[in-house]
Amino acid sequence: MFNRFIAATLPLMPQRVVWLFSRSYxxxxxxxxxxxxxxxLNALGAKTTIDILGEFIQDIQAAEKNRDEYLALIDTxxxxxxxxxxxxxxxxxxxxxxxxxxxxxxxxxxxxxxxxGNFIRIDMEDSACVDREIDLFRRLHAEYPCHVGLAVxxxxxxxxxxxxxxxxxxxxxxxxxxxxxxxxxxEPWRVAFQRHDEINDHFLEDxxxxxxxxxxxxxxxxxxxxxxxxxxxxxxxxxxTDRYEFQMLxxxxxxxxxxxxxxxxxxxxxxxxxxxxxxxxxxxxxxxxKLVSSIVxxxxxx
Ligand code: FAD
Numbered sequence: 185m186f187n188r189f190i191a192a193t194l195p196l197m198p199q200r201v202v203w204l205f206s207r208s209y210x211x212x213x214x215x216x217x218x219x220x221x222x223x224x225l226n227a228l229g230a231k232t233t234i235d236i237l238g239e240f241i242q243d244i245q246a247a248e249k250n251r252d253e254y255l256a257l258i259d260t261x262x263x264x265x266x267x268x269x270x271x272x273x274x275x276x277x278x279x280x281x282x283x284x285x286x287x288x289x290x291x292x293x294x295x296x297x298x299x300x301g302n303f304i305r306i307d308m309e310d311s312a313c314v315d316r317e318i319d320l321f322r323r324l325h326a327e328y329p330c331h332v333g334l335a336v337x338x339x340x341x342x343x344x345x346x347x348x349x350x351x352x353x354x355x356x357x358x359x360x361x362x363x364x365x366x367x368x369x370x371e372p373w374r375v376a377f378q379r380h381d382e383i384n385d386h387f388l389e390d391x392x393x394x395x396x397x398x399x400x401x402x403x404x405x406x407x408x409x410x411x412x413x414x415x416x417x418x419x420x421x422x423x424x425t426d427r428y429e430f431q432m433l434x435x436x437x438x439x440x441x442x443x444x445x446x447x448x449x450x451x452x453x454x455x456x457x458x459x460x461x462x463x464x465x466x467x468x469x470x471x472x473x474k475l476v477s478s479i480v481x482x483x484x485x486x
Pocket of ligand 1: 306309369404408432437469
């Protein structure tokens with residue numbers, strides 16, 4: 185009850201207070217901090233996917249600046265020898281304001297990554313963005329089939345139909361690379377499954393579909409039941425270790441992450457950084473209100 189109350193009031197709290205709770209989920213507010221976090225993760229045997237924080241811009245001028253920040257990030261990370269790729273949120277490039285400008289900006293980013301033989305993942309945002317994000321992915325994939333991937337949210341009722349249509353893009357020479365996650369945005373029941381067991385069932389059905397069709401999945405979860413379910417599908421379909429990866433968020437379940445790495449699976453950690461951390465951080469804290477209450481407790485009682 186207390187946890188839920190704290191989580192619900194997060195958006196009303198001063199940013200300085202929310203930062204106290206949030207910093208374990210964010211590598212820092214600048215590129216150097218992100219590079220240091222990636223180097224530390226690489227040393228632990230994890231690959232990374234770096235994300236510059238920011239979303240749902242209101243002013244299209246900001247999109248160009250965001251693109252330039254990504255281009256600089258890619259040059260720096262490549263020259264620093266970081267073992268990792270990059271994730272982008274299309275609303276940070278104006279998806280909902282000017283879809284064509286958004287396409288051009290993300291195209292520049294994919295072209296830059298492809299020049300290094302690297303890869304850009306398009307994150308999936310709320311349900312108002314899904315059609316546009318799939319269209320964007322299809323256009324970029326037509327030009328860069330090995331250098332761009334998409335995220336799919338198992339909680340969306342439409343996701344299985346989306347997978348059915350996306351599978352046409354798959355070829356053995358250019359395998360489709362999709363991140364499968366539960367989905368984090370608050371969606372109505374018409375749009376998304378709401379119950380934990382329903383979401384988990386669909387997650388494993390979608391993952392099975394990916395293995396059956398040779399799609400390379402990024403299995404993005406910290407849920408032990410889903411990780412166990414993924415292991416049994418990997419056994420059933422005899423999937424070699426280079427045909428899938430596990431993915432987790434920076435600062436979440438590091439022990440579980442370690443056991444997966446030690447068992448010989450590829451692990452990639454999503455490393456967000458930047459000044460615009462508030463939206464991302466409040467979503468993470470709502471997933472884990474216990475963190476907020478334990479910090480409040482230690483501030484009050486230590
Ligand atoms: P849950 O049932 O939420 O969590 C399982 C267990 O993990 C919890 O019991 C707890 O022990 C632990 N845990 C989970 N979250 C936290 C936390 N914040 N703090 C501490 N412990 C926690 N969502 C999108 O909508 N679009 C995306 O593009 C997207 N990309 C993602 C990329 C990666 C690499 C990952 C890992 C997640 C991504 N997500 C994305 C978020 C995802 O949809 C879920 O909201 C999030 O991963 C929590 O779901 P879960 O599968 O871990 O299961």
